[in-house]
Amino acid sequence: MNKLITSPQNPLIKQLSQLKEKSRDRKKTGLFLIEGKRELSLAIKGGYKIDTLLFFPDLFSESEAKAMSSYGIEIIEISKEVFQKLAHRDTTEGVIAVVKSKNHQLEDLKLKAKNPLILVAEAPEKPGNIGALLRTADAANVDAVIIANPKSDLYNPNIIRSSVGCVFTTEIGMASSEDAIAFLQKYNFNIFSAILQESEVYHTQDFTLPTAIVVGTEATGLTQAWRDAATQNISIPMQGVIDSMNVSVAAGILIFEAKRQRNFK
Numbered sequence: 001m002n003k004l005i006t007s008p009q010n011p012l013i014k015q016l017s018q019l020k021e022k023s024r025d026r027k028k029t030g031l032f033l034i035e036g037k038r039e040l041s042l043a044i045k046g047g048y049k050i051d052t053l054l055f056f057p058d059l060f061s062e063s064e065a066k067a068m069s070s071y072g073i074e075i076i077e078i079s080k081e082v083f084q085k086l087a088h089r090d091t092t093e094g095v096i097a098v099v100k101s102k103n104h105q106l107e108d109l110k111l112k113a114k115n116p117l118i119l120v121a122e123a124p125e126k127p128g129n130i131g132a133l134l135r136t137a138d139a140a141n142v143d144a145v146i147i148a149n150p151k152s153d154l155y156n157p158n159i160i161r162s163s164v165g166c167v168f169t170t171e172i173g174m175a176s177s178e179d180a181i182a183f184l185q186k187y188n189f190n191i192f193s194a195i196l197q198e199s200e201v202y203h204t205q206d207f208t209l210p211t212a213i214v215v216g217t218e219a220t221g222l223t224q225a226w227r228d229a230a231t232q233n234i235s236i237p238m239q240g241v242i243d244s245m246n247v248s249v250a251a252g253i254l255i256f257e258a259k260r261q262r263n264f265k
Contacts, residue, residue, distance in 0.1 A: 147172065
């Protein structure tokens with residue numbers, strides 16, 4: 001018989017609520033929460049270790065929960081009140097998992113292609129933008145995403161939600177800009193930094209060799225380190241009144257030009 005928790009005041013539920021709310025607790029414990037069937041499936045596909053699964057039987061059947069026990073996961077049935085305390089959004093299908101976070105060291109990145117294509121985002125802050133960047137990277141099937149000078153916890157519930165689970169299936173490295181540049185130079189990547197000044201139009205460049213496309217924040221752009229390290233600074237011609245666009249849109253334009261040059265391979 002499954003363990004049953006009905007009170008939102010249960011000590012375990014209080015701990016899990018802290019995981020949902022606080023980056024500090026996620027970093028301290030190395031654990032975070034996932035909710036939803038699709039996200040859970042993608043986390044398992046991405047090789048994440050599921051520690052505990054909590055389910056609300058009105059929305060997630062006991063047979064579905066039992067099927068998860070084959071992975072060696074502790075299964076806990078919870079009440080509606082407990083589920084509502086832990087769920088980040090209203091439309092979740094009654095399942096919440098406690099998951100072990102991964103180590104996102106650059107040297108752990110698995111680059112399988114001979115001519116890898118990497119997206120680098122420097123200091124993205126908004127969870128929605130980070131999620132959109134990861135979705136763009138997934139759509140183009142890039143080899144990896146590097147987040148340089150990270151400002152947000154990768155396992156923030158809003159990043160998980162806005163990435164639609166791509167955070168679990170994308171190769172992601174996190175490092176300072178200096179370490180990211182050193183990594184790319186060590187492996188002979190051509191670095192294309194997206195800036196407006198002293199740049200060439202993006203579609204005139206050759207993206208068929210090992211390539212890193214680097215984008216910065218909409219507010220301040222890239223730091224000088226990326227401008228100095230660039231094989232070439234590139235820009236997207238602007239034809240409107242303002243001179244900037246959403247970072248994930250810009251990344252999509254640049255990445256898919258690289259994919260076009262590679263015949264979408």
